[in-house]
Amino acid sequence: MEILRVDNLSKSFGGLKAINNVSFGLRKGAIKAVIGPNGAGKTTLFNLISGFLRPDSGSILFKEQEIRDYDAHRIARLGISRTFQHIRLFPGMTVIENVMMGRHRFGRTGFLGSMLNLPRKKREERETRDGAMEALRFVGIEELAHRDALELSYGQQRLVELARALALEPEILLLDEPAAGLNMRETAEMGQLIQRIRDRGITVLIVEHDMSLIMKISEEIVVLSYGEKIAEDVPLAIQKNEEVIRIYLGEEDAQDH
Amino acid sequence: MGVELFLQYIAAGVTYGIIYAIVAIGFNIIYNTTGIINFAQGEFVMLGSMIAISLHGVMPLLPSIVLASVVTMFIGALIEVLFIRWLKSPTVLRMIIITIGLSILIRELALSIWGEGVRALPYFTGNEVSSVEIGMIRISPQVLWVVGVCLFMVAVLQGFFHFTLLGRKMRACAANPVAARLCGINTKNMVTLSFMLSALIGAVAGCVVSPITYSQYNMGTGLAIKGFTVAILGGLGNSLAALGGGIVLGILESFSVWFMPSAYKDAISIAILLVILFVRPSGLFGSKERMALKEF
Numbered sequence: 267m268e269i270l271r272v273d274n275l276s277k278s279f280g281g282l283k284a285i286n287n288v289s290f291g292l293r294k295g296a297i298k299a300v301i302g303p304n305g306a307g308k309t310t311l312f313n314l315i316s317g318f319l320r321p322d323s324g325s326i327l328f329k330e331q332e333i334r335d336y337d338a339h340r341i342a343r344l345g346i347s348r349t350f351q352h353i354r355l356f357p358g359m360t361v362i363e364n365v366m367m368g369r370h371r372f373g374r375t376g377f378l379g380s381m382l383n384l385p386r387k388k389r390e391e392r393e394t395r396d397g398a399m400e401a402l403r404f405v406g407i408e409e410l411a412h413r414d415a416l417e418l419s420y421g422q423q424r425l426v427e428l429a430r431a432l433a434l435e436p437e438i439l440l441l442d443e444p445a446a447g448l449n450m451r452e453t454a455e456m457g458q459l460i461q462r463i464r465d466r467g468i469t470v471l472i473v474e475h476d477m478s479l480i481m482k483i484s485e486e487i488v489v490l491s492y493g494e495k496i497a498e499d500v501p502l503a504i505q506k507n508e509e510v511i512r513i514y515l516g517e518e519d520a521q522d523h
Numbered sequence: 524m525g526v527e528l529f530l531q532y533i534a535a536g537v538t539y540g541i542i543y544a545i546v547a548i549g550f551n552i553i554y555n556t557t558g559i560i561n562f563a564q565g566e567f568v569m570l571g572s573m574i575a576i577s578l579h580g581v582m583p584l585l586p587s588i589v590l591a592s593v594v595t596m597f598i599g600a601l602i603e604v605l606f607i608r609w610l611k612s613p614t615v616l617r618m619i620i621i622t623i624g625l626s627i628l629i630r631e632l633a634l635s636i637w638g639e640g641v642r643a644l645p646y647f648t649g650n651e652v653s654s655v656e657i658g659m660i661r662i663s664p665q666v667l668w669v670v671g672v673c674l675f676m677v678a679v680l681q682g683f684f685h686f687t688l689l690g691r692k693m694r695a696c697a698a699n700p701v702a703a704r705l706c707g708i709n710t711k712n713m714v715t716l717s718f719m720l721s722a723l724i725g726a727v728a729g730c731v732v733s734p735i736t737y738s739q740y741n742m743g744t745g746l747a748i749k750g751f752t753v754a755i756l757g758g759l760g761n762s763l764a765a766l767g768g769g770i771v772l773g774i775l776e777s778f779s780v781w782f783m784p785s786a787y788k789d790a791i792s793i794a795i796l797l798v799i800l801f802v803r804p805s806g807l808f809g810s811k812e813r814m815a816l817k818e819f
Contacts, residue, residue: 318704342707354702356695367695370688371707390688434707 269294269469270315270346270438275324277310284310286493287324292438297460297470299480301504302490303513308473309351311490312440315471316348317341328438343371347431348440351473353423355415361426362411365398368433372397401429405459421452432463439463441472445479457483481505489513530660532777538666538735540773541673545728546750547757547765548677549721555697555760556710556717559618563602563626564725565747566633571595571726572738573633576642584645592726599722603715626743633740644733665734672731676724677766693717697760745789752792756799758806767808 270292277285285307292298300308313319315326317338326334333341347368356364372394402408405425410418415426424444431439441460445453457479464470474480480487481501489497489504491513497504504510546564553561575591582590606621607613646653647668654661684690696703696713703710729738736742749772757768772792779791799806 316705318701337709338704339707339709342705348705350701350705354699354705356698356702358698359694363691367691367703367706367708370692387688394688430702430706 267294268292269329270471271325271327271330272311272315273325273327275311275314275326276322277307277314277319278322283493285314285321288490288493288495289324290488290495290498292469292471293486294469295464295467296486297464297472297484299484299487300471300473300490301475301477301480301487305492306490307493308490309442310493312348312442312471312473315341316346316440342434342436345435345437346440347434347436347438349424349427349431349442349444351442351446353420353427355423355426355430357416359415360412361407361415361418362395362398362402364415364426365401365430365433366394368401368430369394369397371434398429398433401433402426404432404462405429420447421449424448424456428459432468436468438469438471441470441474443474444472445474445476453479527659530658532781533774534660534662534666536774536777537770538662538669538773539776540753540770541670541766542728542732542736542769543746543749543753543772544766544769545673545676545724546746547754547769548680548762549725550750550754551760551762551765552680552717552721552724554754556693556714557607557613557618559615559622560751560754561718561721562619562622562747562751563629563743564721564750565743565745566626566629567595567599567722567725567743568729568732568746569633569738569740569743570598570629570722571729572644572733572742573637573642573729573740574726575730576644576733576738577637579644584647588644588727588730591730592723595726595729596719596723599718600715602722603718607714607718608711626747630741630743637740639740641737641739642733643737644730646734647731663735665731669731669735673728676727677762680720680724680762689716748789749792752796752799755796755804756807758808761806761808764806764808768806771807 268291272291273289275285275288276283288311300311302308310319314321317333317336317340321334324334325332328344328346333344336344356367399408399411402411405428407422407425407429410422410426415423418426428444444460445456448456453476460470460472460483472480472484484501487497487499487501487504488495489507489510496513497507497510499507546568549564549567550560553559553564571591574594575587578587578590602625606625607618610617646663646665649664651663653664655664655667684694692703692708693713693716695706696708696710700710703713753765753768753772756772757764757766772795775795776788776791779788
């Protein structure tokens, strides 16, 4: 069953077609990767799906519901959460407070209730904290819960952001270069973590430059080049696809000169 | 100068300082969620007191203050929804020009509704001549009301921003709007809420000071300048720093009449504003790091 369906999606910035008539589906429970040279439109695609950008045309169906005109916060509440290539944490908050922000969508107490300190508010507060703690435990950094989020190392901050995205209990998780800036050991751990996320029943769509990671964990790959989809297949077939090899080698050629 | 007189000056300075601080906190709340200075902030103070005075003609004091504050709060929401929310590209400069325009509009509307007359709410307890003796100084009971109500509002706001879900959502929105949207927070609603909160505390402050300072259609401009000075003096965006900055400005103003004509009193705040902007733009209690980190 396809949980997400992107059809004929296009987005231009001025004269530049960042995403040009792209279509693909995302099978529930899969790990799918989007790869392509720099400027291929991968991040734009993520911004379109997560509602940070509006497409010019085309459609985005989440569980057969059209979400192309929804704002980012609404899409997050529907069950599509994401991380950014550049980490976006809340400064001035501890790790657990950061992750708790991801759980507020489950809160029910209104303005008056929260000011009056009703028992229900206390219970909700506890549930929020427990849920956030559970997410931290899942990514393996529960001992950092009460540290200031911005004091942590880069790799740890990535895990906090991931825990926050998981705290929303999403059905689809969009990961934008989760291994960027990580060392080899951290990258391997990130790969295992992504597989464990999938094993929990969360569908993963991932943009990543680390090819060995992508080939290892993803079940299907979409290749973008200059905003267009040029291939979509299983990793082994993508590795043998001549056009894919040409754009990647071509890119290396260009870098050589 | 005797000790008594000295303390009397201090008391007067603190009273005015706290009012300036409330206006400054109104600036801060909106600044933190939007990055703009709402120059119509003083007009919320004016509207709160003028509406309360009109309502007091037909109902007792307390309900008229409560109702006036709620009405002003919704005017704040209306302003945001009508003039800010639908902006296609909300640049800071554009929004600042809009708020200046709004402040002129509100002032002119107030002039046509209430005229130029100076009005006032009655003293909450006692009257103009009653006074309370505290230690060596005698102060009007209304001063205690001003200080009490304003400090209470500061405390409630701190509690709200730190211990309630909604407050935390607003903090998240100030700290990183993109991450806030990622967590499913409707940042536009948080901006509306910030206008409502600013209007509400401005209106309450307008009501409690009205018996001492009197109210007039143009009282907002002066307060906005003082409040802005205090917000900058303390360090933009931080409420407790605004309280400190307010008291500093209030006391300086109060002592200024001692060595220069009282007509120049208002020049003090402008002078301080310029000095701070030149010498220490992050404010007395701020630092560069703090400026990057928006806290209520």
